[in-house]
Amino acid sequence: MALVACSSERLEEHPPHLITGETLFSNLAGFEAGLNGLYARVREEKAGRNANDMIGSMFIDGTDNLVSNHRDIGFNFISQFWQDINNPNHVSIEYNFSWLYSIVNAANTIISRANHSAVDWEGVGSAPEDNRNRVVAEARAIRAWAYRHLSFCWGDVPLNLEESIGSTIKTDWERAPVADVRQQILNDFLAAEPHIDFEPKMNGRITKGAVQHYLAEMYLTIHKPDSALYWANKVISTPQYRLVTERYGVRANRAGVPFMDMFYEGNENRVQGNTEALWVFQFALETVGGGASIVRRHHASRISDWVVGGVKPIRDTYERGGRGRSRMSLTKWALESYEPQDHRNSEFAIRRFYVLNDEVANAPYPADIPPDGYHFGDTIWLDWTDDITSTNLARMNWPFSRKVEGTNPNNVAAEEQWNDHVYLRLADTYLLKAEAQFLLGDLTGAAETINVVRRRANASEISSDQVDIDFILDERSRELVLEEHRRFTLLRTGKWFERTRKYNKNGGQHITLRDTLFPIPQSVIDVNLTYKMRQNSGF
């Protein structure tokens, strides 16, 4: 008996519904889609492994200005206990490591594919060669951004600069010295800088100013303050980039301060009037590709569960920014680091009290519930008398920064939020410049640079004899808390251990110098079958 079927050609797969490297990276539109996917992955810093573990908390929490206020299994479990909880098997460490390398590979893929000669780079409004250069520049900038995170978190890390392909799986990755990694970061940013415009190619894309800013930061990191000053000045002298000094946008007619306008939904982007923004992460409610972030859930306090006199007085509303879960809160020091008149300390910037609203004032949400002795219209104060500590945490009535407010107006108890996030802005660049000036011995210049930022916030002007590295770090906290990668800033200035010990009372007491680097995930070591990957010392 014999049976025969099918011819050979039938077995060639040409699936039109699948996106492959060959089909996508054939023209400019395909490369733009590759970049969109890359940025969609990048913005997940503000999202999470799950609703209780924001990726970005690893870069900001467990520092002098942010402290764990809630016991959890994610990164804030590490930042509360350190010691043996900060170990190579911790899921958040592993997740974030993989997340960053997935960004590296997505960027590498774009960079490698852009070298193919058959690509059609034709696009509207710009020359094909410029399109190609800009696409490669954005991918290289994002790759540098990912290695920046990796090098600050883990020190020496493997340098993967090629698109991963199935036929060349490596089992012998070696950790490149951190100096080499930082040189690669500089190479990528320097190569990208000339080809990226001052304005983002579309909302959410990186700008020339952001690339220059990161160059300034990286030069500070490798102790070259003169180069840092050069790049910071490039950003500051760009006429399009200006601090927001006047009220603007969606809430311009309501009480407020200029400093806070850029954080309001509808005001975040450059096209919306935020002249200070260098990079803005994009989100959109109920929209394909809209994503979501959980920063407010992570930071804002759990006010709607706060019990006073047997009732939960405060309702979640859209105006109040949505439902907080206080995973990481401002330290008592951060809260008290301001002068009273400082706009960054105002009721618009930090939530320290609520006015009890009736149903008209809270509309369309229900009325608050005044506890005994309170009436509608009364002020009810939050409490920050005692520091957050391991025996006094889960503080529902702890003050919080209002930079991260935002929710779905139709579901104010939502876990997530969909307003855009100012990710990098000019005030940060000013403070990098001040740091460079300080390191170069120009105290007068440094004081003046800091005063530019302070003047906008209605803080008093400082004199050159007040400038030292701690003052600069204090000012960065006042201005950039929850925005800057505080852990990286403190590591860069050699101050993480000292200042976290000093100001963080729920975790700071447990840290050691070992914890300036995270452990390489055990899964990464296990899978390196033919070369023993070195663990960071102490783990």
Next chain:
Amino acid sequence: MVRLNYAYDRRYLLTLTGRRDGYSGFGTSNKWGIFPSVALGWNVANERFFPFKDVFNDFKLRASIGLNGNQAVGAYESISRLSDYNMVDGKISVPGYRPTVLGQDNLGWEASRTANLGVDFAVLKSRISGDLNFFQTNTSDLLLNRTISPVHGVNEITQNIGKTENRGVELSLSSININAAAFTWNTSANLSFIKNKITSLYGYRDEEGREVDDVANAWFIGKPILVNYDFVWDGTWQLDEFSEAEKWGSQPGFVKLRDVNGDNKLDAADRQIIGQQDPRLLWGLTNSFSYGNFNLSIFVHGVHGVTRDNAIMSDNVTAEVRNNTIKKNWWTPENPTNEWIMNHLDAGRMSGVTAGYYQDASFIRLKDVSLSYDFPTKWTEALKINRLRTYATARNLMTITKWNGVDPELSGSRIVPMQKEFVFGITFDF
């Protein structure tokens, strides 16, 4: 496909098969595979010299060897591809993609070479019959999802990997125990014993020339294919172990994990192989009785040698309260058990490490009991129908196991367990 059957004198049998298969899902150079097999049979009972003809009415020896192809991957697995990862520009959707699947141009057939030696027999005019088989299967280029270094940016790839060896014995027997006019009792039983191991992986060797294991995938040379690999749960720190526990920053009531290499720290080197996930022994036993118009059938089966992580024992109260489900024998100073730990957030962790709770998931289960009654012909004739039967069936009536998870027969711990079922029915046909 070509097959050739040849039989000579009802004594000698030969089957030759050759097939060439193609699968689109494989890489361009490896779509086709050729799989031949040969089988020989010898009806010894039909030989003139066979001396036990009065006892054996059938006795046949069989031997076969063959190559089988396995295409256990979906279509398009060999192609590198990107997944939707859309974005917005302002509030407007824009399409986005990112690389998620690494293709393998040389992905090809998984091949198994199986050799089988067997005997079929029947004695006492087929009152007892059965067959016994010994087999060995050597599989190469297994199609597996392999965890790779996250540094690649993609954590998994489907590849042809390594070599495994499967050896086993299978026995099946059926007998007519009692065959009287009013009462019959038949028994059938089967039993299989299987041992599998990995004989090779990627061919990477260490300094001493030994092939290296793949710890990340829990694949170890010489060990079963599917094993558990984890820190070892050694019970609970007891009250009289206070100072020993304290050295680990722990306390009585908390989990005691084993420092296997005795270096006074718990790290990757202390992980061990904790049993295999595939059973070593499977058996089934069916007894059927009939008495008059009554029929009773009882089926019992057993699965032995399985060790699994009893995931439902792990609490997750901080994140998912609804999964914190089962009643436990909590440790207390008054109940100093080693069975479980105390009710405390940190009790399941030692030196920052947690471990799965592995248990023997072997079981014996009374799977099916059926009793039926056929109504007599005079009734059915009166009702003008051909047949009328009433029956009652019970499934999963009883399970004997040490496993205290949901159901040892299911591989997952959070799957709805098999129900005890009782079915009562009437069957009739016209």
